[in-house]
Amino acid sequence: MCARRTPDGNGPAMTEMAGKTRFDDIYDRPDPRAYFRRLAPFAYEIPQHAQGVFRRTLAERELGGPPGADGEPVTVLDLCCSYGINAALLNHDLTLADLYAHYTDEAADRLTPGELLDRDKEFYAARRRPDAVRIIGVDTAAQATAYALAVGLLDEAYAENLERVPPSHGLARAMGRVGLITVTGGIGYVSHRTFDALLEHVRIPLWVSAFVLRTVPYDRIAESLAAHGLATTTDPHHLYPQRLFTDPAEQRDAVDRVAAAGADPTGFEAAGRYYTRLYESRPAAA
Template sequence: MAEVQEDDAGEPAQRTMTPFDDIYDQADPRAFFRELGAFGYRTPHHAQRIFRRLAALRLRAPGEVVLDLCCSYGINAALLNHELTLDDLYAHYTSPRAVAMTAEELAEHDRSFFRARRRRDAVPVIGLDIAPNAIAYARAVGLIDDGFAENLETTPPTRDLLDAARSIRLITITGGASFLSRATFQPLLDSARTLPWVAAFVLRTGSYAPIAEHLAGHGLTTETYAGRTFVQRRFTGAAEQQYAIDAVTAHGQDPDGKESAGHFHTALHLARPSADVSTPPLDELVAR
């Protein structure tokens, strides 16, 4: 639940984001797309072309994989490896046909749906999320090659996850960064045979500095793309907007024209070994 306090008029004043907790661990993604779609959730759309470019740069040998952190129902994997847009997924999961199906019928349908749209340059993706139902769905319909329903913030990783982490070349994040710390990154980076790049779209309401500092201890230099920020979604109301404006301001950022205009915004952070920082430059990765 969102933490609330009363304002000077005695009305509840929201102090955090509106929770959508009930949509993240269902048997299928329909509620996710219905609820977040109502507020124009866009982050995977912004990430799609950038993650494709990064995967093409990083995955060069058989067995190398992308790890999608906080992967949910495999949405980033769907956009990375299939001829689909985020709008296509919204249309698919909110269509009358999909709404009328049982979860089992939808999963069977989705196996064919994604298979028919698989890109020829598809890359292996493994997923990590604390939601077992979401992981099970992503695996069942073929969006991820392997998935782990584990919370590394509270529990050490399983041996199977550590074994899978050996092949990680790229880590992607489009949500949930505020819940992550060194506890999640440490075992993954320690297990990887080759130091992976880390690409994260992070809400401006929080600070990515603690994670960037931890990555630096592993030899990864984090750059923040300065060319623009990326719309995440519309606010659910005035209280959530005020929370975002206050939080962004507290972190030394200017909300004018962004949060003040009605949307959460994210920033893109890319961590690479110092020798790789200009190969290619971040501006080129994002802009071209």
């Protein structure tokens, strides 16, 4: 998830996401313990579903070539990377349940942030997959991205608000190696502005895999991607659960938004959870 910041106070998070519970206090801590403790009761699960999808998509992207710079595998950019959770699952022999257990046990509670960081370096290094890929993280949360970089989950991290300002020189340069953008929790908090800012600096064929809440429209982002030569597809019947609702008001808002979008919340949002759709964008020629 991205830290919840909008460009001018009237951006997408103030409209499309207005009925969604805010967890602002957990998104930019020195480490992810509060994040996992707060979200555990609501069974936040979308990163686990996305892990397999991203791995398959990355394999297809590499087969579809051409590869990244100097013939090496493409780099992944995880948008709204937070504490590097998608990177942890993609590049390590871990499940999301493992991460919940790791950060909510009593041993973790007793550690200082520095001690936890040292423990996590060893924890992730011992579980690194042999097929791990290079991952760049982008999020507005400086402490969260710094943690993910420090423990080795990210190869590069950029705490930047692309809704407001263009990418830094470092991020613009890094985009030249990116062949896949992934996102699980940020659409609605970031808009087409962020994608436009990133795609201006693409240098190799780019694919995008985005899990998007059914309460949030993706049309404007798809239009921006199309302007950069990417065609977007989705299967409206294949849904992925995100988390339980925090209260009846949040559920009513979600049900109303899904129905207003012409979809049926029966058995999905009406049954108590947010659901997402997967949008895949690839070069139109492919």
